Amino acid sequence: MHQTYPKALYVVRLNVENASIISSHLTWGFPAPSAFTGFMHHLQRQLNQIAEYASIECCGVGIISHQFNPQITKTNSFRYSPYQLNLARHPLKADGSTPAMIEEGKGHFEVSLVIGLAGDGLNPHLSANDEDLSTQTQSLLDRLNHLVYNMRLAGGSVFPHKRVKAKLINWSEHDAVDKTKILRRSVLPGFALQHRHELLIAHQNWLAQYPTYLATQKNSPDLLDTLLDIHRFNFVSTAQEASVDQESVDGVWTLRPRPEHLKGWLVPIPIGYAALTDLQPQGVIKGLRHDDYPATFVETLISLGEWQSPHRIKNIVDTLWNYNTEPTNGLYELVQPFAPKLDIDTSLPDEDTHQSFEFESEIEEEEF
Known part of the structure; x- marks a missing residue:
C-alpha cells in the first residue's frame, strides 16, 4: 500500500459544537476517525476546485483531542449505563401529534487537526522558513482557513480557536523529529488518537x-x-x-x-x-x-x-489517518500508513x- 509522504502540514485548532457522538452501533463518545478523514476529503475537493491548487492532495489527518463534553445526563435508574443522552424534542406535527424520538447523541469538543498536504503543485506555495511566510504561503494558509471554518465536522458547527492560530509548516523526513519537538508544544495539553x-x-x-x-x-x-x-x-x-x-x-x-x-x-x-x-x-x-x-x-x-500524549510521539506524521487505497476482502478500513x-x-x-x-x-x- 503506497501513501504519499506529506510535504507540508496544516495544523489548526477547532472548537466544534453539537457534533454527533454516536460513532458506531456499539460505541459512543468521541467521533470516529472516519468523521475526520471525511472532513479532510471534503477539504481537498473544495481546494482542488481552485485552479491554483488543483494538484494539491491531502494525505492524512492527525487527531489531537484537548477537551470533550458529551451532552448527557447521569441517572440513578439505568439498565446498561449510568448515563443517558440528552435528546432534542422536535416541534409538534400539523395535526398536534408528537413526532417520533430519534436518538442523536450530541457533544462539544476541542480538537487540533494535523492535515498532511502533498502534490507537485504545492512546492511554489511553501516557505523555507515556517516563521517568515511568503506571500504565496500566506495566501494558501488563508484559503485553507476560509474553507475549514465554513465546513462542518462530525455534523457539528466549527469555530476557530480564540488564541491558537492555524499554521502551515514545510515538512520533510530528515527534520521531522526536530520539527515535531517544536510543534507538539502548541498541541499540549492533549491526546493523539493512535491505532493499536x-x-x-x-x-x-x-x-x-x-x-x-x-x-x-x-x-x-x-x-x-x-x-x-x-x-x-x-x-x-x-x-x-x-x-x-x-x-x-x-x-x-x-x-x-x-x-x-x-x-x-x-x-x-x-x-x-x-x-x-x-x-x-x-x-x-x-x-x-x-x-x-x-x-x-x-x-x-x-x-x-x-x-x-504528543510528548511521547517522535514524529507527528505517525498520527495521520487515511483511507486504505487498496482494500482487500471487502475491508474498507482506515489506517495510519x-x-x-x-x-x-x-x-x-x-x-x-x-x-x-x-x-x-x-x-x-x-x-x-
Whole structure:
C-alpha cells in the first residue's frame, strides 16, 4: 500500500459544537476517525476546485483531542449505563401529534487537526522558513482557513480557536523529529488518537495461554472476546486458577491485573466498514442517495485505539489517518500508513501473570 509522504502540514485548532457522538452501533463518545478523514476529503475537493491548487492532495489527518463534553445526563435508574443522552424534542406535527424520538447523541469538543498536504503543485506555495511566510504561503494558509471554518465536522458547527492560530509548516523526513519537538508544544495539553491493532492481536495470543480467563467454550478467544476483555474489569478466583475444569465459584475472587502490554489509555474505535455482499454494479441497489457508483451493504469495523500524549510521539506524521487505497476482502478500513509497527512483548512470568490486587479497607481522604 503506497501513501504519499506529506510535504507540508496544516495544523489548526477547532472548537466544534453539537457534533454527533454516536460513532458506531456499539460505541459512543468521541467521533470516529472516519468523521475526520471525511472532513479532510471534503477539504481537498473544495481546494482542488481552485485552479491554483488543483494538484494539491491531502494525505492524512492527525487527531489531537484537548477537551470533550458529551451532552448527557447521569441517572440513578439505568439498565446498561449510568448515563443517558440528552435528546432534542422536535416541534409538534400539523395535526398536534408528537413526532417520533430519534436518538442523536450530541457533544462539544476541542480538537487540533494535523492535515498532511502533498502534490507537485504545492512546492511554489511553501516557505523555507515556517516563521517568515511568503506571500504565496500566506495566501494558501488563508484559503485553507476560509474553507475549514465554513465546513462542518462530525455534523457539528466549527469555530476557530480564540488564541491558537492555524499554521502551515514545510515538512520533510530528515527534520521531522526536530520539527515535531517544536510543534507538539502548541498541541499540549492533549491526546493523539493512535491505532493499536497489533496490540489487539498480541492480547488475543496472550489470552489463548490462559483459557480459564474467559467464560467461553471456544478453543481460543476471537477478536471480539479480546476487545471486551480489554475494556472491562476482570475478576479471577483461586479455584478457577487451580483447575481448568473447576465449575465451583468457591474461592477468593480478586481483580485480575492488567498485563504490561495493556498499559495506556486504550479505547474501542470504529475504523471503517466490512462488506457483507459482493460489490454490486452501478444502479443494481435501489434507493441509494447516489446511483453514480458501485455499492454494497456493509457493517462497522471495530478495533483498538490509544489516546497518547504528543510528548511521547517522535514524529507527528505517525498520527495521520487515511483511507486504505487498496482494500482487500471487502475491508474498507482506515489506517495510519506512516506509523511504525509495535514490538509487543507478551511473555510474562507466571508469578507476575497471576498476581492479584489487594484493596485497602481504609481510604484516606485527600484535600484538593
